[in-house]
Amino acid sequence: MARYEIAFSAQLVPGAQLALVKANLAKLFQADEQRLALLFSGRRIVIKSNLDAAGAEKYRSTLERAGAVAEVACLDDDVEEIELAAAPAEPRPEAAPAPAYAVSAEAAERAPAGRMQVETRDEYMAAFAEVGAPDVGIAPLGDDVQDDKPDAPAPALDLSQFSLAPAGSDMGELKKAPAAPPPDISHIKLQE
Structure with missing residues (x-):
């Protein structure tokens, strides 16, 4: 069905x-x-x-x-079956390729200061032969890798218009007015 x-x-x-x-x-x-x-x-x-x-x-x-x-x-249409290719043969140990990150002495001389030149291992990597890689080291464990922040300059403020009052003096706060007397309600009566 x-x-x-x-x-x-x-x-x-x-x-x-x-x-x-x-x-x-x-x-x-x-x-x-x-x-x-x-x-x-x-x-x-x-x-x-x-x-x-x-x-x-x-x-x-x-x-x-x-x-x-x-x-x-x-949903019952025939599903196309795909035949998988065989796994590639294991490379021989004596023919191990050179690592991609090896740096030759000649390449190191041609590289600008602070850059590392990578030696290519095959024609695919040859396309990246002229690309300079940054020469970045790895900091030891626990080192602070951020640059120190420069101290912020103090702002230029003109405070000459202000002065200090002596200790214990009144700072100009307004005194609270005394509470008003309660209203006289003796003349008000309730009718029954």
Whole structure:
């Protein structure tokens, strides 16, 4: 029995309006704005998988009525088999290539100060023969590898307009006014 999947790639039925199709699919799938944005991103989104032929047709027709073009794909199509190539032969120990980071004395003389010239090991690496690599060492464990920050210059402030008051003097704070007497409410009476 053949199995099918339903996918959507943001294609609309000819003559359908995008806003109306989005509203129909939001109601159909009970989807929020984020899911609608994902559906209409243009990528192929699988909506339902492992359906029989009747179920796949039902989904396709429902989506078509909503204004969306659904893609129905058979999951049982023949899968192309790929034959793997044999593993490469082990290299002989006596033919070990030179490391890519070896530096010859001649290359070290040609390199500008502070740069290291890398000797090539094969024609692929020959393309990088003229590229200068920075000559950066590795700091010992625990060393501080950041440069010291320069001291910030003191800001130039003119403070001549300010003076200091002697210790214990009044700094000009306003004294609180004494609390007002409570209002006289002796003349107010309640009626019964």
